[in-house]
Amino acid sequence: MTTGNFYRSSKCLLYFHKGGYIYTIKINFNQENAMIFLIPAIIILILFYRLYYKQRRPIAGGILITVLLALFLLGLCGYALMSPLSPVIWVILGIVALIFLMGPLLLLFSSIALMINGQRMVSREGTRLSNFLPLFLGIIMLAALILFYTLPFFMNVNPVIPLIYSMLAIVVLFFGFLFISFANASALYYFNKPSYDEDFILILGCRVIDGKVTPLLAKRLNRAIAFYEKQMEMTGKKAKFVVSGGKGMDESVSEALVMKDYLLSKGYHKSDILVEEHSRNTRENMLFSKAIIDRLKPNARGIFVTSSFHVLRASLYARDAGLDFTGVPAKTAFYYFPNAFLREFIGVLSMNRQTYAIVFAALVLCTMVPQLVFLNMGLL
Template sequence: MPIDAFLHDAGIYVDWQYIFSCALLLSPAIISGALFIFSFLKEPRQFRNALYLLAALAWTSFFVILRFGNNTSIVVLIVILLFAPVITAIFLLINTITVVRRNGFSLTSFLPLLMAGFIFLMYFSPILVYHFNPDVRSIAGAIFILFVFEGLWFSFTFVALLLYSWLYRILPRKRIYDYIIIHGAGLNENEPSPLLAGRIDKALELWNHQNQHGKFIVSGGQGTDEVVSEAQAMHDYLLKKGVPNNAILMEDKSTTTMENLQYSVLVIGHDTQRSDYTTAVVTSDFHVFRCAEYAHKLKLKADGVGSHTRGWYWPTAFIREFIAITKSHLWPYYTIAALWATIQILHYLMTSTGFIE
């Protein structure tokens, strides 16, 4: 090759085989990284960004350890991969006790316990299959293998969203917002709960930071167990904080996160004829990415801004958010199940016809 001769004359020796092998090993990371950069620059409020980012980071880590790590680092990695799920499950069990003590008994309070049970079931499923009756062991094995495949995808997307939602929250926000939407949460009689008060205070902080420009949209309906609507409670709270009444718009019909945004868009439409307005959606930090993703689906140009959540409640809240987001992205689970069912059917047909032993 002419380039080889040129480099040889310059005293430079290139191991093309080594470079090619490195490029081949790194290609999944390069492709994932390129997809992430392209997708992120186009629209940062997409779930796929989380998957691209984790795939790129995971494969890059694998490459670095494989190429530059020694036996000790590989053993350490294997130990971490083996025991991290168990340690996580134990932490979730402890967190369940804390949440139940502070929040009382509810399905939401037991989400960390359910997640811990899922981890233990994935971890010990091979042992469970071994103890099945030999006559049904193959069927049980196929079901548990499918469960493990689905569980691996579930775990991958969970970690991906955990990482990316954190990244999205810390992105710098340099815009001046015309509207600040505050998402409702539970009330204590006619007063905002500590969680909701944290959201309102964060919105106030943002409003004051931009020299009190823009209007608040307090969004939240009235639950069956609530004395007033969440919007009314937030409205009164803002008035007590010195916000003028003409800077507060109310949306008191919504009952879900999507409705918060849909009805808030209608409120904005009644307030202005402009189409170039800027919007911030203020909610709890664990809830920011889902709000941002929903805003993207509604073609609402809005940045998510998060208020602080107490550490003991964060795991429970994030698990709930992950489940809510997953419900909108179920097709990979259906695809995995369909592919595995197809493989099992083909295997049964081949063995029953004697095509394979």
């Protein structure tokens, strides 16, 4: 297609820029077209119920929620173009429009906030490489934002620039979509309401310092204690604690023993505390704890308690281990949350890295190959 070519139909108008990408798109909605969004929305809701509630697949649930939200916004906006609306709906549409218009500013503020948070993490938690993650991501986001709005001015300078711009757009949209889906999946756990009829309360350990409970670990333990006491109050059923965590290279005693001592200091009897002190990561937490639980009561009911940022990934490992426990989040310090949440996002991506790599490669091929063909033909 050449510069300025149009494609017209009764439904839409597409304008192809010299760079080879769609410069503007105008879609003429009517009420019937807008209602078409209901069909895929209903299908998505059915899939969501099956995948999230029946098969315990939170990532799939988060992706479906993201797609559903996009369909809702598109359907609402399309219906608004051709229908008389009440003032309430116009207010809602105004908010939606404001979100789209404020997108670049939100990205700018987010990148600055991440850089500030990264500096705070380093000052509070030390100079470990993982503590620099918010700072690095903030810089990358700021650079991507600058490139996204400056590259269009140089489209005619070099035919390679449109390719760079398209690649940048793919990266931003792909990982942005996955991050929003991950956030949606994590948020779903706040709506989980475990019954107060549990046999076991599994507490996942984390780093201890000088054999003492850290504030992060204390929040997990206190959340587990609160659930135990609430269950005793509601149903009178006495659950057993399972404390899970091995000894790290920089730790003098296992995390599980430190957690056991903490529970003993709160007045709980040692017969009500099961110890798993050989695990080195979350996957082993779930596998080794399940072995202990199954010896006492196969197919037991239970929950696992961990920090709010960690619940989603822990639930994936629990499912893989065959442990049908509900995740209960413990609160996390505000300054610590962004860094931890980003690490969890990367961790979840790495669990299915081959699948995500294949999808990303397919998107790149479908987008870049036509542009390379047009470039070779001298049409760009």
